[in-house]
Amino acid sequence: MSNWNGNWESFARDAELAAKERLNEVDRISESNQWKVIKAFQKHRVSDFHFNSSTGYGYNDRGREVLDEVYAEVFGAESAIVRPHFVSGTHTIGIALFxxxxxxxxxxxxxGKPYDTLHKVLGHPGDGTGSLADWGVGFTFVPLLGNGQVDWEGVKAAVTPRTKVFAIQRSRGYDWRPSFTIQDIEEMVGKLRSIKDDAVIFADNCYGEFTEEREPTEIGVDLIAGSLIKNPGGGIAASGGYIAGRRDLVELAAYRLTAPGIGGEVGAMLGTTRSIYQGLYLAPLLVGQAVKGSVFAASAFERLGFETHPTWNDPRTDLIQAIRFRSAEHLITFVQAVQRAAAVDSHVVPEPWDMPGYENPVIMAAGTFIQGGSLELSADAPIREPYIAFMQGGLTYAHVKLAVRQVIEDMHSRNLL
Structure with a gap:
């Protein structure tokens, strides 16, 4: 049953007051992570000259080298490689796995089944695309149980002498399930070690960085990967990704990014170094703003009678807020309203389309300064039942609140509330 009374100020105040304790907790986590990042900068003596650019091979680029060290420090890892040459999260994950x-x-x-865009990376035998399967690498998805938890009996049954990597997707993707908290992942690590202790444990960390006070590599995960146009880029990095973890595994990934024998020793940064450093510095604050926006959105839409996942009071471990609607019209109205609330391209009206890498038509709102920047406010949804929209990001809490207001007003004008 909807609690919308036509008065935005009172509605927003009530939604915010209901979620006050959770919003305060997000601020506390953001502050803790901000201190962690600053201490890493200080430990590795980040200086103005580290922001200088490099060209050509990029030999002796001390700014790039220190950037890798800072990332490793922040993520509690032995090593890291951070580059603008990673074109997306999928590319970065692919490099790590290859x-x-x-x-x-x-x-x-x-x-369970990973996020849609990774399916082509996995591929199928003989597909001729150079996918993992085309190179003779096998894969198995172990579906989650009905409660969204790992099927440990299924995992044990899937393991063979050939099993080299266990993969964990931290965020929900396009699934109506809980994202996995750091505590969840820590428990997974313990169980996976008991099943096959010599396998590499890899985690797709996209959308999760700085939402909690620890990262997967701090609790036993061997290797993680993520995108700089999501959380750790702080809304400033124009492209890139990172891989962090065990030194030997990061080195193997670096060989795949460049070439064996070259690895991370080269790679001109082409003027991106300052923005990547500054984005990391800002990331804890801006991730906190985005998470607060998601908490507020959950509180608001629950008051309107819609089901949300996570609820406003659930612990947060990523940026993504899922909202279940009753019809495709609700879904499309929601996404179009988020676009109308954007600072960039607010006049554009998104429509469902067959987006490469996705199995159903997708509608996406993305009025962002960085194309595809998922730390910025965006929303997307596959047009399929159940009608679930996935909202993420928001460089400022105020912007997310504006978007929620726009959605409510548009739905009200179309008699959808």
């Missing part, structure tokens, strides 16, 4: 896996190896996804 770096570690060899023909004849197998990868077991313990958290």
């Amino acid at each position: 770096g570690v896996l060899r023909p004849g190896d197998e990868i077991v996804f313990v958290t």
